[in-house]
Amino acid sequence: MTTSPTAHLAALSAAGLQRLQSFLNDGSCLLAFDFDGTLAPIVAHPESARTPLPVIRAMEPLLRTHEVAVLSGRSVEDLMTRLGFEAHHLIGNHGAEDPACPLSLQRAPAYRARLDGIRAAVASTWSAALVAQGVRMEDRGLSLGFHYRLSRQRDAARRLIAELLAAEGQGIRAFDGKLVINVVSVDAPDKVQALQSLMTRRGLTRVLYAGDDASDEQVFRQHQDPDWFTLRVGGDARLSAATFHLNATSDMPMFLAACQRRCSRLQ
Ligand SMILES: [Mg+2]
CATH class of the missing domain: 3.40.50.1000 (HAD superfamily/HAD-like)
Structure with a gap:
């Protein structure tokens, strides 16, 4: 039973x-x-x-x-x-x-490309602000992680990341981890x-x-x-x-x- x-x-x-x-x-x-x-x-x-x-x-x-x-x-x-x-x-x-799923392999380039706008923005206009708030972006290929564990003002760091994603992210899904905000393509x-x-x-x-x-x-x-x-x-x-x-x-x-x-x- x-x-x-x-x-x-x-x-x-x-x-x-x-x-x-x-x-x-x-x-x-x-x-x-x-x-x-x-x-x-x-x-x-x-x-x-x-x-x-x-x-x-x-x-x-x-x-x-x-x-x-x-x-x-x-x-x-x-x-x-x-x-x-x-x-x-x-x-x-x-x-x-x-890597063992053919459909996942086929779609991976599109998932990666969906994050390119954020990558470019982080490397240029948002770079100084992120550094000032102690936020580090980890690029994992098919996802991005914005770590704020080392930030001295974590609430402000979270707000900055939210502003960045609202301004630069299209067709994405963002979700919390432990002191990190993760970003993936919305269809991944x-x-x-x-x-x-x-x-x-x-x-x-x-x-x-x-x-x-x-x-x-x-x-x-x-x-x-x-x-x-x-x-x-x-x-x-x-x-x-x-x-x-x-x-x-x-x-x-x-x-x-x-x-x-x-x-x-x-x-
Ligand atoms: Mg875990």
Whole structure:
């Protein structure tokens, strides 16, 4: 019998682990993870992020029992340099970049070109104002990230970014991350669509999805059914739409080890 999800259940509680066991013992289950703040701790300088060794070690047995996907706001190329293990599927740029999907590859140049106006404006008329507010633009190819983590006046920095996007952005979608505003082409797939496309292509019907910020909440909100094990990492569990909660990124090795123990009969 399938039970309905219990809201905000601690993933490492006895009840959470019991649910995890029943969920994982199905070979068609995809294990999908966000990267920054989920597998790797958030750091002041995004280029310094790396998957911690305990996470890599705990992930390795799961790579033999399940298909594993990592979805990130980073480009796939960037992700590969810092992941530290070979996931079966890498999806970048918040869902816009899926190298294994022919349709995604075909549309990528248009997604990239849609951001050219903003790139040009940031390099010219907006450059000094962004520097003065401590805002740094990260160009990931199919998405842009305006980081204001290092700004001394974060509200003013957010206002400046909003002004810039209102003036220079056309046909775009902007959304919050952790102290970053992300920008993609309005018609680019998001994480939800990219995950669904991957599951369809691979014939997978169930997914464990772990994430830590607003873009992951979009996935949690749309999938509150028993075929999804949604896990919010960090933050206030009461504000999350995920069914399960993990206190912090540093608990991820423990969670992965628990996954491995509970799907050992598949090995
Ligand atoms: Mg994240």
